[in-house]
Amino acid sequence: MAEHRRSPDRPTESPAGEGGRVGRRRVLGYLLAAPTLAVGVSWIADSSDPRKADAAVPSLPQPEEIFDLGDLQNLAAAPTSGLISVELKTDGTAFFAVPRAEVGQGVTTAIAMMVAEELDLPMDKITIGLADARPELLMNQLTGGSNSMRSMYLPVRTAAAIARQRLVETAAAQWDVPTGQLATGNGVVSGPNGRTATYGSLAKAAASTKTIAVSAQLKSQSQFTILGRAHNRVDAHDIVTGRKEFGMDLQVPNAKPTMVARPPTINGTVVSVNNLAEVRAMPGITDVVAITHGVAIRGDTFGQCIDAIQVVDATWGPGTVDKESDATVLAKLRAAQVPMTVPPLLSNTIDAEFVFAFASNSPLEPDCAIADVRPDSAEIWSSLKVPIVAQEDIAKQLGLPIDKVLVHVVQGGGSFGRHLFHDVAAEAAEISQKMGKPVKLSWSRTDNFRQGRTHPMCTSRVRVNYLAGNVLSYEQRHTSVQTDFGHGLGEMITSTAAHLPVGGNLSFAETIFALSQSSPYNFGVTTQLLNEIPLKFNTGSMRNIYSPNVVCAEELVVDRLAAKMGQDPVRFRRNFLKDPRLLAALNKAAEAGQWGKAMPKGTAQGVGVHAEYRGAVATLVEIDCRPETVNRPIQDGVAGPRVTKALIVVDPGFCINPRGLEAQMIGGLQDAIALALTSSLHIKNGMPLEGSWDNYFYTRQWNTPPDVQVVIMPNTSDTPSGAGELAVAPAFAAVACAYARATGTMPTYFPINHGTLGFEPLPLEPSTPQSPTDGLDHTF
Amino acid sequence: MPTHSFKLNGKQISVEAEDNVRLLWVLRDLLGVTGPKYGCALEVCKSCTSHINGKAFNPCAVPVKDIEPTDEITTIEGLPATVGQDLHPMQQAWLEYDVSQCGYCQPGQIMAAVAKVKQAHAEGHEIGDADLDELRNICRCGTYSRIREAIKAGAKDM
Numbered sequence: 008m009a010e011h012r013r014s015p016d017r018p019t020e021s022p023a024g025e026g027g028r029v030g031r032r033r034v035l036g037y038l039l040a041a042p043t044l045a046v047g048v049s050w051i052a053d054s055s056d057p058r059k060a061d062a063a064v065p066s067l068p069q070p071e072e073i074f075d076l077g078d079l080q081n082l083a084a085a086p087t088s089g090l091i092s093v094e095l096k097t098d099g100t101a102f103f104a105v106p107r108a109e110v111g112q113g114v115t116t117a118i119a120m121m122v123a124e125e126l127d128l129p130m131d132k133i134t135i136g137l138a139d140a141r142p143e144l145l146m147n148q149l150t151g152g153s154n155s156m157r158s159m160y161l162p163v164r165t166a167a168a169i170a171r172q173r174l175v176e177t178a179a180a181q182w183d184v185p186t187g188q189l190a191t192g193n194g195v196v197s198g199p200n201g202r203t204a205t206y207g208s209l210a211k212a213a214a215s216t217k218t219i220a221v222s223a224q225l226k227s228q229s230q231f232t233i234l235g236r237a238h239n240r241v242d243a244h245d246i247v248t249g250r251k252e253f254g255m256d257l258q259v260p261n262a263k264p265t266m267v268a269r270p271p272t273i274n275g276t277v278v279s280v281n282n283l284a285e286v287r288a289m290p291g292i293t294d295v296v297a298i299t300h301g302v303a304i305r306g307d308t309f310g311q312c313i314d315a316i317q318v319v320d321a322t323w324g325p326g327t328v329d330k331e332s333d334a335t336v337l338a339k340l341r342a343a344q345v346p347m348t349v350p351p352l353l354s355n356t357i358d359a360e361f362v363f364a365f366a367s368n369s370p371l372e373p374d375c376a377i378a379d380v381r382p383d384s385a386e387i388w389s390s391l392k393v394p395i396v397a398q399e400d401i402a403k404q405l406g407l408p409i410d411k412v413l414v415h416v417v418q419g420g421g422s423f424g425r426h427l428f429h430d431v432a433a434e435a436a437e438i439s440q441k442m443g444k445p446v447k448l449s450w451s452r453t454d455n456f457r458q459g460r461t462h463p464m465c466t467s468r469v470r471v472n473y474l475a476g477n478v479l480s481y482e483q484r485h486t487s488v489q490t491d492f493g494h495g496l497g498e499m500i501t502s503t504a505a506h507l508p509v510g511g512n513l514s515f516a517e518t519i520f521a522l523s524q525s526s527p528y529n530f531g532v533t534t535q536l537l538n539e540i541p542l543k544f545n546t547g548s549m550r551n552i553y554s555p556n557v558v559c560a561e562e563l564v565v566d567r568l569a570a571k572m573g574q575d576p577v578r579f580r581r582n583f584l585k586d587p588r589l590l591a592a593l594n595k596a597a598e599a600g601q602w603g604k605a606m607p608k609g610t611a612q613g614v615g616v617h618a619e620y621r622g623a624v625a626t627l628v629e630i631d632c633r634p635e636t637v638n639r640p641i642q643d644g645v646a647g648p649r650v651t652k653a654l655i656v657v658d659p660g661f662c663i664n665p666r667g668l669e670a671q672m673i674g675g676l677q678d679a680i681a682l683a684l685t686s687s688l689h690i691k692n693g694m695p696l697e698g699s700w701d702n703y704f705y706t707r708q709w710n711t712p713p714d715v716q717v718v719i720m721p722n723t724s725d726t727p728s729g730a731g732e733l734a735v736a737p738a739f740a741a742v743a744c745a746y747a748r749a750t751g752t753m754p755t756y757f758p759i760n761h762g763t764l765g766f767e768p769l770p771l772e773p774s775t776p777q778s779p780t781d782g783l784d785h786t787f
Numbered sequence: 788m789p790t791h792s793f794k795l796n797g798k799q800i801s802v803e804a805e806d807n808v809r810l811l812w813v814l815r816d817l818l819g820v821t822g823p824k825y826g827c828a829l830e831v832c833k834s835c836t837s838h839i840n841g842k843a844f845n846p847c848a849v850p851v852k853d854i855e856p857t858d859e860i861t862t863i864e865g866l867p868a869t870v871g872q873d874l875h876p877m878q879q880a881w882l883e884y885d886v887s888q889c890g891y892c893q894p895g896q897i898m899a900a901v902a903k904v905k906q907a908h909a910e911g912h913e914i915g916d917a918d919l920d921e922l923r924n925i926c927r928c929g930t931y932s933r934i935r936e937a938i939k940a941g942a943k944d945m
């Protein structure tokens with residue numbers, strides 16, 4: 008039962024002195040010279056104030072606690088955020104182009120709420136679009152690290168507040184009354200003697216002929232009527248009627264369906280195509296060309312492209328990891344583990360190692376992009392989280408000046424990290440240039456699993472020394488196949504390196520690790536270090552970069568420590584947690600989830616806690632590992648243990664939209680269940696064996712808990728935390744801990760079913776299998 | 788090229804396509820009906836789920852030649868069949884429970900849900916957790932919990 012427990016009608020005020028602080032701060036923006044009222048903001052969300060290290064404790068704060076990845080993105084965005092604007096149209100609607108990608112996380116809804124709140128305009132009068140690539144925005148145009156809400160919250164409200172103020176001033180001048188006698192509501196300015204004017208009627212008069220700096224006062228939390236209350240997604244109606252247009256649905260003239268026959272190893276190349284004429288003569292096929300990583304085929308339908316892939320006879324060149332399989336990668340990771348520094352205390356030491364298999368970050372919409380490359384210009388349509396990097400790279404690849412490459416950001420069917428990369432858009436551009444025609448490129452489902460982005464395989468070793476009821480040291484050594492950050496975080500770090508509270512010589516990935524990881528416990532000498540091995544898999548983040556694995560390992564060890572010290576897992580955490588918000592969330596979870604209740608043998612509860620992106624989450628789950636559940640017959644899928652109940656308690660700082668936040672928590676939970684129990688890639692000779700959703704076992708209805716509850720804690724701050732990735736780590740940990748308690752065995756290889764291959768792999772060639780023809784035999 | 792005729796969302800249409808082209812591509816690439824989504828073309832993800840003569844099926848796994856002129860194909864665009872209604876009760880429930888995230892799977896989820904509820908009702912029982920566990924539609928955004936709630940609520944009005 009998904010339900011949030013806070014009354015949506017009475018948003019909880021933050022502690023005195025905090026809520027009012029930003030509320031009464033006067034902030035700066037610009038009235039822009041434009042035909043109708045337009046406001047730009049140059050003010051950056053100031054969330055980089057280092058939090059006070061609140062603990063009088065032996066562990067020093069780790070970097071993440073005083074400055075995290077989202078702060079880094081905010082800082083990097085600072086000099087350019089003045090370029091986002093709210094425009095008011097003569098029909099009384101407001102338009103705001105979000106310099107972010109909407110891939111399901113609810114950014115557009117939350118931003119519409121911010122505009123509606125400060126502008127006093129109904130939600131349905133607000134149009135939110137996705138901005139094209141705008142090089143002048145620099146790193147402000149990166150959707151990742153769950154920072155959207157945090158970095159947009161104040162600038163967007165400011166722009167809307169200035170617009171409202173300008174409308175009031177315009178009406179006051181027209182009516183010759185002081186502004187103090189006017190009020191706004193529902194898109195109308197009203198004054199003495201019942202005079203009213205709609206925003207639309209004032210839009211032209213309120214426009215400025217030159218750009219001037221102005222300031223406005225933001226509402227305080229107590230004045231909010233929209234922010235903090237449950238609101239459904241703004242695109243919900245379009246979605247349920249099938250009208251929402253995704254990249255895959257876009258019709259660009261003559262951009263015909265295009266697919267690629269690919270080599271049998273990751274990043275393999277083409278030596279020769281041996282039957283080009285035969286493929287070109289296939290029904291419905293218009294063009295066939297060899298490209299860097301395969302043979303591109305353009306035709307009237309995607310189905311005919313798939314038909315043509317079946318007959319391609321090519322000689323393939325090697326890929327980048329042809330000799331690698333799960334076991335070889337694991338051996339390399341183990342050889343690269345950084346040693347522990349504290350020697351073991353013999354009987355009072357826990358040493359543990361956890362292995363996490365490769366996982367796919369593929370969304371449901373197959374990767375796609377439309378490209379129309381002409382001799383002197385190009386136009387690209389794709390779901391891109393860092394469109395400016397895409398624009399720059401594609402321009403370079405095509406040999407065109409940057410301003411001749413127009414990059415449109417389109418609605419994506421999920422992302423989870425995938426759309427940080429623009430490899431698909433770049434491939435579409437390569438194909439369009441080679442064919443001299445517009446193309447609508449789609450990777451096939453099998454391509455997505457086998458050649459797409461993966462969360463890299465990694466190990467996490469933990470050593471803990473304890474004595475007489477105290478934990479003396481906690482060391483964690485995380486070792487991972489390198490994560491590709493070639494999507495813009497690089498530029499960000501280089502340009503802001505001087506401001507970061509981490510040492511000077513860290514590598515790129517080590518910096519990210521230090522900024523995103525931090526142990527929430529008072530465990531004495533605490534070190535968490537990362538080492539990476541340079542294997543050329545196609546990697547990337549997946550609804551977070553390191554936290555799900557790091558936290559899962561840590562929480563399993565915490566449970567073991569608790570057992571060694573003879574303490575209950577919740578009680579132990581209460582004793583050692585240093586973050587009061589996490590402690591409050593844990594206490595709430597234990598109470599609402601009836602921690603410690605009697606459970607039948609083979610079933611158990613488990614908890615996991617995690618703070619990141621300025622948010623705190625505690626998760627409590629119940630798992631059923633009894634044979635009758637584990638061995639339920641599921642056709643073409645895996646049953647396995649079932650999480651029967653999940654409770655997620657979240658402290659989001661300031662909650663913008665309880666419904667949206669709850670949705671992100673539920674989504675994160677399903678990812679966590681998949682990571683813990685069922686979903687992974689098996690690498691064999693340079694290629695994942697998985698090729699469809701019946702191989703890659705992401706959570707399905709038969710795996711999902713029938714009972715899910717989300718509890719949102721009262722606001723503890725005046726700014727929102729990141730939410731998109733927040734639930735994955737603590738829920739992953741909770742499921743793993745519950746499994747360990749139900750079975751009496753601490754799992755050390757994830758997902759727990761990775762050792763058994765639960766499917767018959769699709770052939771490696773042809774790279775995309777033929778579609779079935781027996782669909783009418785399976786109607787219901 | 789052969790011509791194929793069938794009833795699509797209430798209208799008799801005809802379209803030229805090679806016999807073996809799967810109906811999904813005929814709908815999406817040739818007719819521009821993009822409600823049924825491409826998620827795998829392997830009859831696995833179920834995001835293309837539509838109805839044939841009132842039953843759920845996956846057009847990615849049916850060659851267009853197997854569709855008879857008398858067959859009625861309903862995609863999400865043609866779902867609200869009740870006269871005077873803008874939305875089907877299941878779509879209404881989807882809005883009420885704010886089920887969608889990215890939305891890519893949701894047309895298929897709704898079409899599968901409607902068929903599943905009808906199936907349960909035809910078998911003389913209300914939709915329950917065991918029926919819901921049988922739904923194979925992937926939602927990579929993980930909206931499963933709200934899908935379950937919405938189906939139970941939508942079923943009451945069907």
Ligand code: FES
Binds near residue numbers: 832834836845
């Ligand atoms: S596209 Fe038809 S089942 Fe996946």
Ligand code: FES
Binds near residue numbers: 930
């Ligand atoms: S809502 Fe995104 S796949 Fe279901």
